[in-house]
Structure formats: structure tokens, C-alpha cells
Amino acid sequence: xxxxxxxxxxxxxxxxxxxxxxxxxxxxxxxxxxxxxxxxxxxxxxxxxxxxxxxxxxxxxxxxxxxxxxxxxxxxxxxxxxxxxxxxxxxxxxxxxxxxxxxxxxxxxx
Amino acid sequence: xxxxxxxxxxxxxxxxxxxxxxxxxxxxxxxxxxxxxxxxxxxxxxxxxxxxxxxxxxxxxxxxxxxxxxxxxxxxxxxxxxxxxxxxxxxxxxxxxxxxxxxxxxxxxxxxxxxxxxxxxxxxxxxxxxxxxxxxxxxxxxxxxxxxxxxxxxxxxxxxxxxxxxxxxxxxxxxxxxxxxxxxxxxxxxxxxxxxxxxxxxxxxxxxxxxxxxxxxxxxxxxxxxxxxxxxxxxxxxxxxxxxxxxxxxxxxxxxxxxxxxxxxxxxxxxxxxxxxxxxxxxxxxxxxxxxxxxxxxxxxxxxxxxxxxxxxxxxxxxxxxxxxxxxxxxxxxxxxxxxxxxxxxxxxxxxxxxxxxxxxxxxxxxxxxxxxxxxxxxxxxxxxxxxxxxxxxxxxxxxxxxxxxxxxxxxxxxxxxxxxxxxxxxxxxxxxxxxxxxxxxxxxxxxxxxxxxxxxxxxxxxxxxxxxxxxxxxxxxxxxxxxxxxxxxxxxxxxxxxxxxxxxxxxxxxxxxxxxxxxxxxxxxxxxxxxxxxxxxxxxxxxxxxxxxxx
Numbered sequence: 114x115x116x117x118x119x120x121x122x123x124x125x126x127x128x129x130x131x132x133x134x135x136x137x138x139x140x141x142x143x144x145x146x147x148x149x150x151x152x153x154x155x156x157x158x159x160x161x162x163x164x165x166x167x168x169x170x171x172x173x174x175x176x177x178x179x180x181x182x183x184x185x186x187x188x189x190x191x192x193x194x195x196x197x198x199x200x201x202x203x204x205x206x207x208x209x210x211x212x213x214x215x216x217x218x219x220x221x222x223x
Numbered sequence: 224x225x226x227x228x229x230x231x232x233x234x235x236x237x238x239x240x241x242x243x244x245x246x247x248x249x250x251x252x253x254x255x256x257x258x259x260x261x262x263x264x265x266x267x268x269x270x271x272x273x274x275x276x277x278x279x280x281x282x283x284x285x286x287x288x289x290x291x292x293x294x295x296x297x298x299x300x301x302x303x304x305x306x307x308x309x310x311x312x313x314x315x316x317x318x319x320x321x322x323x324x325x326x327x328x329x330x331x332x333x334x335x336x337x338x339x340x341x342x343x344x345x346x347x348x349x350x351x352x353x354x355x356x357x358x359x360x361x362x363x364x365x366x367x368x369x370x371x372x373x374x375x376x377x378x379x380x381x382x383x384x385x386x387x388x389x390x391x392x393x394x395x396x397x398x399x400x401x402x403x404x405x406x407x408x409x410x411x412x413x414x415x416x417x418x419x420x421x422x423x424x425x426x427x428x429x430x431x432x433x434x435x436x437x438x439x440x441x442x443x444x445x446x447x448x449x450x451x452x453x454x455x456x457x458x459x460x461x462x463x464x465x466x467x468x469x470x471x472x473x474x475x476x477x478x479x480x481x482x483x484x485x486x487x488x489x490x491x492x493x494x495x496x497x498x499x500x501x502x503x504x505x506x507x508x509x510x511x512x513x514x515x516x517x518x519x520x521x522x523x524x525x526x527x528x529x530x531x532x533x534x535x536x537x538x539x540x541x542x543x544x545x546x547x548x549x550x551x552x553x554x555x556x557x558x559x560x561x562x563x564x565x566x567x568x569x570x571x572x573x574x575x576x577x578x579x580x581x582x583x584x585x586x587x588x589x590x591x592x593x594x595x596x597x598x599x600x601x602x603x604x605x606x607x608x609x610x611x612x613x614x615x616x617x618x619x620x621x622x623x624x625x626x627x628x629x630x631x632x633x634x635x636x637x638x639x640x641x642x643x644x645x646x647x648x649x650x651x652x653x654x655x656x657x658x659x660x661x662x663x664x665x666x667x668x669x670x671x672x673x674x675x676x677x678x679x680x681x682x683x684x685x686x687x688x689x690x691x692x693x694x695x696x697x698x699x700x701x702x703x704x705x706x707x708x709x710x711x712x713x714x715x716x717x718x719x720x721x722x723x724x725x726x727x728x729x730x731x732x733x734x735x736x737x738x739x740x741x742x743x744x745x746x747x748x749x750x751x752x753x754x755x756x757x758x759x760x761x762x763x764x765x766x767x768x769x770x771x772x773x774x775x
Binding site: 173174197206 | 249250252255256270272273274275303317318319320321322567570638639640647649650653696699700701
């Protein structure tokens with residue numbers, strides 16, 4: 114897992130981390146951090162991305178371990194390109210826990 | 224030097240309040256993550272793929288019913304209702320919130336459990352035989368020594384920043400069931416000329432450079448245990464490599480410097496360290512022996528057990544596979560496997576934990592063990608109680624008759640949870656277990672150890688599996704390498720890679736071909752897979768795994 118990925122227009126990326134207090138996975142979005150990976154900001158410009166990553170690193174009171182990782186543009190927002198990130202965006206395969214469960218309960222409450 | 228410190232409970236509570244303050248300082252910004260990480264790791268708190276993870280030490284795998292109930296309470300109140308038995312006889316919770324971990328540790332302290340030295344470059348939990356104090360072939364219960372090692376190594380000032388983590392295992396049986404040869408230091412209790420002592424192994428370990436340990440002392444007198452351990456670790460602490468994390472374990476130190484050179488350093492350290500131990504360790508040991516005194520075994524007829532075996536084939540099958548011979552007539556040790564087909568190897572729900580606590584009190588002299596193969600053992604059960612115990616276990620889905628069989632698979636959490644993993648382990652274990660159960664082949668195949676790791680760090684002990692499976696990331700796709708011929712027990716051996724890896728969906732068919740070939744090749748139904756492999760060599764098994772290569 115390379116954590117030194119730099120996005121470009123051809124290979125965009127998202128910034129992801131874990132919530133400091135609770136530990137769940139979060140993604141950087143327009144107004145902070147979201148637990149919904151589809152809401153993540155997709156970075157296509159190296160300079161903007163680097164600045165955003167610096168900002169993320171500066172928010173260590175909110176998140177832990179931020180890193181940039183490759184993603185692709187999908188119809189409903191950024192999508193993972195590697196299975197590791199796909200698992201982070203859903204949850205474990207042995208139980209219906211993690212983000213897949215959060216999403217379902219949110220959908221049920223709409 | 225061995226030092227009588229304040230009582231365990233006092234020390235553990237001190238550590239909890241210390242950690243509570245550290246978490247508070249992390250949250251208010253006084254500590255950066257770089258500063259906080261080593262502090263949380265000293266308390267067993269990792270950051271994993273989806274959440275934090277808390278690893279709790281289960282000293283030498285022994286739990287009391289009240290401790291087990293506390294783990295159930297934590298699973299329900301701070302996690303998602305379950306915990307995971309690890310291959311080092313610890314338990315991991317996969318979903319704790321950082322802000323709640325100090326409370327979890329406080330609860331644990333109330334039953335004398337903790338997470339100290341479950342991470343970091345320290346001496347980790349000393350592991351032993353799950354049948355310690357019960358096994359028929361045992362020289363003596365290894366747990367008093369394990370407790371002595373725990374007391375000495377906990378917060379040992381000299382050994383808090385070793386080059387790398389350090390794992391000790393101790394075994395008291397004629398047959399080693401503690402994987403002595405796969406530990407940084409392995410101890411086998413031996414007797415010579417009427418004296419008790421240890422055969423001391425050093426430099427074993429799995430991971431990216433798997434090696435079996437070497438015997439550094441064939442007989443260490445009992446009273447020299449701590450000074451000699453201290454001498455080994457001191458020599459390693461000084462000469463172990465700190466320039467390269469992957470060459471920092473003692474196995475590399477011993478391999479690079481040579482056993483003789485390393486041993487000379489150890490003996491030199493031992494010469495002057497021995498004088499520091501003035502008998503306080505032996506006094507402590509005598510106290511621990513009392514603490515681990517055998518329970519009041521009863522003498523009762525076992526007619527009911529034999530009658531139930533005749534009447535109930537399912538019970539008979541379970542007693543055939545899931546019992547281990549006990550040193551006391553009329554008793555058996557019971558292996559409760561957490562490997563029901565479809566289950567996650569080693570996962571226990573809060574209900575299952577509570578049930579085991581109750582059953583241990585009712586039928587098992589209130590003694591519970593966690594085994595390195597991710598099962599639970601009730602070491603002392605009178606055979607007349609086995610029919611009732613079996614029924615209670617069966618109702619909870621815990622009476623699968625598969626101990627030591629194909630579906631009794633060791634699997635690390637893999638990429639379903641672990642941030643180091645390169646592929647998943649759990650679904651592969653589930654698919655193999657389900658497949659061979661569905662095919663009805665498990666009983667026919669007999670004794671078989673399948674071990675799965677989700678990365679080269681080898682927490683799933685794949686090198687020691689008769690069949691080992693290693694999950695890798697090959698160009699962004701999960702891929703599984705198969706190793707053959709490993710053994711952690713009778714004739715310790717590191718499994719050898721059979722050939723190219725398989726995509727996830729081809730693993731079960733490959734193992735199916737392999738085991739069907741074994742059934743054809745074995746001399747008779749009594750020849751286990753590993754014996755057939757040793758007799759025939761890898762060629763016919765590789766041919767089964769890679770039929771297209773043979774055709775070509």
C-alpha cells in the first residue's frame with residue numbers, strides 16, 4: 114500500500130483517514146470529512162491535492178493517518194481502484210459491519 | 224534482575240489512569256499522533272482497516288469464568304457483540320472507540336486483565352500448551368514458569384525497547400503443543416538425572432523469513448530460568464539489528480552471527496547476571512505453584528459416558544475428535560472449536576463466552592484455556608459430565624466435531640480487518656470448511672492442519688500448516704500461494720511453496736484436487752496427509768495442484 118500517491122487528471126485521488134475519536138474511516142469532502150466515500154472530493158490536480166493533504170495532516174485533532182489514494186470518477190462519486198480501498202468503503206466480508214451497515218441504516222431512516 | 228513489584232492490580236490500575244490521561248492529551252491536542260502512537264501501542268491499541276483494535280493479553284491462554292464474562296461484557300458494550308481469539312492466545316476487539324478504550328481497560332483491570340505489552344518491541348504474552356496441567360504426557364504444569372516469566376518481563380525496564388517484538392513459548396508435554404520451535408525463545412520442560420530443567424530453543428519465528436529455532440542449551444537447570452532468559456534477551460538487545468526492521472528479530476541475529484558466537488555472548492551475560500538473582504525468583508515460583516495447584520478432581524463412574532457413546536453417534540463422533548487425554552482417570556480435556564462451517568475462525572460471540580464461563584463452572588473446575596489454534600479448551604471435565612456438556616454446547620452451535628480436521632483452520636483476520644494484510648483470509652477459510660463439509664470428505668481425510676495468512680507476516684502460521692495458504696496482492700488482485708509439508712508439532716517443518724499462486728476462486732478447487740489426490744495416494748486410512756507427503760515427497764501433490772503443467 115503506497116501512501117505516496119500523487120493524483121493527476123489521468124489518475125485522480127481522494128484523501129482518506131480515520132476518525133480520531135471513534136476510529137471509523139472518513140474521506141475529505143468539500144466542507145470537512147465524511148463517512149460516505151461517495152461524497153469525497155476527487156483531486157485531479159497535483160498542487161491542489163498536495164495542499165489539501167497538508168491541510169488534512171494539520172487536522173490531527175479530527176483525524177488520524179490521512180493519506181492520498183487513487184480513485185476513479187464514478188456515476189455516484191469517486192470509486193476505489195484497489196480492493197483494499199473497496200473493503201475500507203464497505204466493511205468486512207464476514208459480517209455486515211462497517212460502512213455498509215451505516216449506509217443501510219441511514220437509507221432506512223430517510 | 225527479578226524485582227518484586229507492587230501488586231499486579233495496583234500496577235495495572237496505574238497504567239489505566241496513565242493511558243486515560245494520554246488519550247485526553249491526544250484529544251486536546253497536547254500530543255501529536257506521532258507522539259501518541261507508541262503510547263497507545265504500549266496499551267495494545269492499534270489502528271486497523273476500519274477502526275481501532277484493542278488486543279488484550281490472556282496470560283498463557285488461561286481465563287477464569289469471571290474474566291470470560293468480562294470479555295463478553297466488553298464485546299456487548301464496546302464492540303459489536305464478539306471478540307476474536309488470536310494465534311497467540313490473546314483476544315482482539317475489532318471496533319472499539321478510542322474515547323472508550325480507557326473505560327474498557329478499567330473494566331479489564333477489575334478482573335486482572337490488561338493490554339500491556341500486547342504490542343511494541345517488548346516481550347509479549349508467554350504462551351503455552353492449552354492442555355497445561357491436564358495433559359497425560361506432561362512432565363509438569365508449565366504455567367507457574369509462564370507466570371514467573373510474565374511477572375519478570377512485565378515492565379522490565381531493560382527490555383521495553385528491544386530491536387523487535389519478542390515471543391516466548393513454554394511446553395511441558397512429551398509432545399510439544401506450544402510451537403516451541405517457532406518462537407524467539409522456546410522452552411521445553413525436561414528431566415535429567417532426577418532434576419527438572421529446560422531445553423532452550425532460540426531464534427525461531429515465522430513472518431517473511433521463516434526459521435525454526437535452534438537448541439542453545441539442552442539442559443538449563445530450573446533455578447537458572449530467569450537469569451538465562453535475561454542473558455539471551457540482553458545479548459539480543461545489544462547485537463540485534465536496529466537498522467532494518469525486517470532483519471531485527473532474534474532469528475536473524477542468530478542466523479547472521481552464528482549460534483556459537485551468539486551463545487558465547489549469552490553465556491558471558493549469564494555469568495554475571497546470574498549473581499543478581501538471589502532466590503527471590505524461586506520464592507515467587509513456589510508461590511505460583513500453589514496458585515496453579517490442581518483442582519479437587521473427583522472419582523466417579525464413567526458408565527453414563529460410555530452408554531451415551533454407544534447410543535448417540537453424533538456424541539461419539541464429537542468425543543472421538545474433540546477430547547484430549549487427561550492425566551487423571553475418568554477425566555478428559557474438551558476442545559470447543561470456533562470453526563463451525565461458515566463461521567469466522569476464532570470469533571466468539573458474547574453469548575458463547577458467557578455460556579463457556581457457565582459451563583466451565585458447572586463441569587470444568589472453573590478453568591478455561593484459549594488455544595493458539597483459535598479454539599477454547601475446558602481442560603478438566605469429568606467424563607460423566609460430557610453428555611450434558613455436549614448438549615449445552617450443541618445448542619449454542621459450539622459442538623462441531625472437527626478438532627484437528629480439515630475445517631479446524633487457523634486464519635488471521637486478513638484484509639477483512641488488518642491494515643497490514645495483502646489479501647483476505649477469512650472467506651478462504653470459510654469456503655474450504657464449507658466445501659469439505661458439503662462433500663462429506665472431512666472424516667475420510669482425517670487429521671489435517673490448514674493454516675491461512677493474509678500477508679507474509681504469517682499470523683495465520685501458514686508455514687506450519689500441512690497445507691499453508693498465503694494471501695498476496697498480485698497487481699491489484701487477491702492471489703493465494705500454497706505451501707506444503709509444514710508442521711508445528713511432531714516433526715517441526717516449514718512448508719515449501721508448491722508453485723504459482725491461485726486467484727481466490729481457484730483456491731477451493733485446488734485444495735480439492737490436492738486432497739483427493741492424497742486419498743488416492745495414501746497407504747491406508749490411518750496415514751495422515753502429512754505422513755503421506757513425507758513418504759512421497761512433493762511431486763504427486765504438486766501434480767494434483769497443477770494438472771495443466773503435467774499435461775503439457
